[in-house]
Amino acid sequence: MTQKTRNWLLLAPAGAWFLVMLVIPLSVVFIFSFGERAPSGGVVPAFTFEQYANLPARWAAFKNTMTLAPIGTFSALLIAYPLAYFLAVKVKPKWKTILLVLVIVPFWTSILIRSYAWIFLLGGRGIPTLLEWVGIEGVRLINTPFAVLVGIIYGYLPLMVFPIYVSLDKLDKRLLEASSDLGAKPWKTFLQITLPLSIPGIATGCMLVFILLMGEYLIPALLGGGKVFFVGNALVDLFLQSRNWAYGSALAMTLVVVMLIIVTIYMRIISRLGAGREDVSIM
Amino acid sequence: MRLYAIIVYLFLYIPIGIIALFSFNAGRHASELQGFSIKWYGKALSNPFVMDALETSLIVAFTSALCATVFGTMAAIALQGIKGPLRTIFDMMIYIAVMIPGIVIGIATLIGLVTVFDQLNPLIASIWPNGFEPPKFRMGIGSLIAAHTMFLMALVVIIIRARLAGMDRALTEASSDLYASPMGTFIQVTLPMIFPAILAGFLLSFTFSFDDFIIAFFVAGSETTLPIYVFSSIRRGVTPEINAIGTMVLVISLLMLITAQLLLQRGGKKNK
Numbered sequence: 042m043t044q045k046t047r048n049w050l051l052l053a054p055a056g057a058w059f060l061v062m063l064v065i066p067l068s069v070v071f072i073f074s075f076g077e078r079a080p081s082g083g084v085v086p087a088f089t090f091e092q093y094a095n096l097p098a099r100w101a102a103f104k105n106t107m108t109l110a111p112i113g114t115f116s117a118l119l120i121a122y123p124l125a126y127f128l129a130v131k132v133k134p135k136w137k138t139i140l141l142v143l144v145i146v147p148f149w150t151s152i153l154i155r156s157y158a159w160i161f162l163l164g165g166r167g168i169p170t171l172l173e174w175v176g177i178e179g180v181r182l183i184n185t186p187f188a189v190l191v192g193i194i195y196g197y198l199p200l201m202v203f204p205i206y207v208s209l210d211k212l213d214k215r216l217l218e219a220s221s222d223l224g225a226k227p228w229k230t231f232l233q234i235t236l237p238l239s240i241p242g243i244a245t246g247c248m249l250v251f252i253l254l255m256g257e258y259l260i261p262a263l264l265g266g267g268k269v270f271f272v273g274n275a276l277v278d279l280f281l282q283s284r285n286w287a288y289g290s291a292l293a294m295t296l297v298v299v300m301l302i303i304v305t306i307y308m309r310i311i312s313r314l315g316a317g318r319e320d321v322s323i324m
Numbered sequence: 325m326r327l328y329a330i331i332v333y334l335f336l337y338i339p340i341g342i343i344a345l346f347s348f349n350a351g352r353h354a355s356e357l358q359g360f361s362i363k364w365y366g367k368a369l370s371n372p373f374v375m376d377a378l379e380t381s382l383i384v385a386f387t388s389a390l391c392a393t394v395f396g397t398m399a400a401i402a403l404q405g406i407k408g409p410l411r412t413i414f415d416m417m418i419y420i421a422v423m424i425p426g427i428v429i430g431i432a433t434l435i436g437l438v439t440v441f442d443q444l445n446p447l448i449a450s451i452w453p454n455g456f457e458p459p460k461f462r463m464g465i466g467s468l469i470a471a472h473t474m475f476l477m478a479l480v481v482i483i484i485r486a487r488l489a490g491m492d493r494a495l496t497e498a499s500s501d502l503y504a505s506p507m508g509t510f511i512q513v514t515l516p517m518i519f520p521a522i523l524a525g526f527l528l529s530f531t532f533s534f535d536d537f538i539i540a541f542f543v544a545g546s547e548t549t550l551p552i553y554v555f556s557s558i559r560r561g562v563t564p565e566i567n568a569i570g571t572m573v574l575v576i577s578l579l580m581l582i583t584a585q586l587l588l589q590r591g592g593k594k595n596k
Contacts, residue, residue: 044405044506051402052414054395055477059417062474063429066436067420070428073435120332127329140329142585147336149528150577151535153551154570157558158339161346164562195339198332256425258538263558273427273538280431280542290435293428304423 074290084287092291099292102275105261109186109269110254113193114201114247120194121201121246126235128202129209130217141206148199156192156263163188163264184266192260197253201246208242209235241311248307255300272296340574347567364568374569377553381534384465384549388472389529395473396480397522401514403481404488421478430542433471437463437543463545471543472536476529483528487521488514520587527584531577 074092076084128140147155162168163182172180182188212235220230258273272292279289347365351358368374403414421429441461452458491514499509537551544552550573557566 047506048402048406051398052406052410055399055481056414058395058470058474058477059414059421062433062470063417063421065440066429066432067424069436069439070432123325123328124332127325131325138589143333144336146578146581147340149531149535149581150340150574151537151551151570153535153537153554154343154573155339157554157562157566157570158343160558161342161562161567162339195335198336252423253425256427258427259555273425276427276431277541280434286435289431293431297424297428300423300425 070290070293073287074294076287078285078287092288099275102270102272105269106255106271109189110251113190113254114251117194117198117201117250118247121198122205125202125205125209129206144202145199152196152259156260159192160263184268186269188264189261189269192264196260197250200249204245205239205242208239212238244311252300343567344571347571349564364564368565368568377548377550380547381550384468385530385533388469388476388533389526391473392476392480392529393522393526396477397484400481400484418478418481421475426538430539434542437467464547468540468544471539472533480525483525484518484521487518491517520590524584524587527580531580535577
């Protein structure tokens with residue numbers, strides 16, 4: 042058996058699986074997005090842009106996603122950066138791994154259960170009751186945009202910390218010493234050296250979180266109580282409740298395309314930053 | 325700075341901790357602690373719906389993690405020695421599988437499979453001998469395993485590749501210089517080195533499949549997995565029983581994750 046046949050045989054199951062479970066289904070979504078709704082709930086094959094033209098009907102979902110996803114990403118960044126900095130620069134090497142693992146582990150546990158924990162905490166008998174004890178009454182937290190934001194930060198913070206940590210950990214600590222030896226104030230060292238060199242990590246973290254948020258369903262469904270809904274919630278409604286597959290497919294395609302555009306822009310920026318970083322190392 | 329870190333860690337762990345704490349609550353009320361009891365665990369474990377959902381989840385997680393690990397490892401090894409268009413196509417599919425939101429994977433699998441089944445079922449029925457019940461494809465445990473395997477395969481390929489890339493090329497070259505057959509080199513050199521990564525890939529896949537809600541929500545048909553059960557009970561209100569189930573789910577994934585982490589680290593050290 043030649044090397045080539047061997048490689049083909051090794052790739053065959055994975056290739057077939059990707060074809061049947063990824064390529065064909067995504068093509069069906071693409072084709073259906075140009076179709077018309079059948080009375081029975083299926084799709085009548087057609088070639089029309091009607092579904093795409095109707096997208097503004099779900100504008101509210103896009104608007105909510107496009108407001109809360111960036112705000113959530115930015116809040117997670119603000120909270121994650123100091124922690125990543127602490128882990129990469131201040132912590133002793135022997136504690137680093139365990140502390141880092143402690144940050145990442147929650148991300149790999151059920152997001153459903155973790156969001157549920159906040160229903161519990163933000164619900165009537167949780168934090169609002171505590172607030173009543175200190176005299177603040179009538180606060181309503183659950184089923185508000187704030188609750189969704191807390192859920193987002195809680196759910197995706199680990200994903201933000203990790204890439205920033207990696208970029209700060211790679212940073213040559215001698216640069217920081219050199220900067221302070223040359224008389225720069227700590228905040229100036231931070232702004233001129235640490236922050237610019239950690240931008241790749243910041244960009245990676247933000248992109249990962251933002252992309253996942255764009256397809257988010259659970260957090261708004263559980264903590265937004267039907268008032269704060271994302272594109273994901275509109276998709277569930279279209280496919281599982283109102284069974285409008287053609288329109289739902291158009292919405293899903295739009296989501297994927299918007300995501301791909303953002304990722305492409307991100308890749309461009311990163312490669313440019315990468316080039317910039319080499320200049321720094323040459324200097 | 326240290327205080328800040330402590331606060332963030334508390335933020336990460338207090339909500340989980342509170343769920344665990346209240347799962348041992350003796351009282352009926354979900355939010356008043358009234359003494360220690362494990363009765364909610366007993367209640368959850370004797371609830372036939374919970375046990376059915378747990379069984380489905382375990383079968384799906386085990387089968388899809390196993391398929392994904394076997395096929396993903398095979399693909400990762402083959403991709404090592406391949407360049408050109410085939411390599412590009414596989415890289416693209418892996419990239420798409422990982423990047424596309426779970427909800428879109430769920431939707432695509434649902435309408436893709438339903439469409440294919442609608443064509444296939446009458447065809448099978450027409451060629452099936454009269455008097456026998458023809459088999460009928462429908463959404464259920466099989467479609468769920470297939471969908472999870474697809475996504476997890478991409479994940480396994482990425483994990484194994486990272487390990488293969490970190491491997492010292494000189495070792496496999498030395499092995500073939502010493503007249504080991506390609507198969508012998510694979511079994512005696514490559515496999516022992518990537519084995520921790522394979523095992524870690526299996527455990528991560530298992531955890532992901534076990535915890536997945538959104539893909540299963542679309543693809544599981546009339547089957548109920550544990551996350552689907554929990555989701556629909558949450559909609560009916562917060563109960564101590566959900567706290568107990570949630571704590572068990574968290575503990576299962578934590579055990580898997582810690583094992584995977586230890587394996588990846590030990591493997592990493594050995595290679596250096």
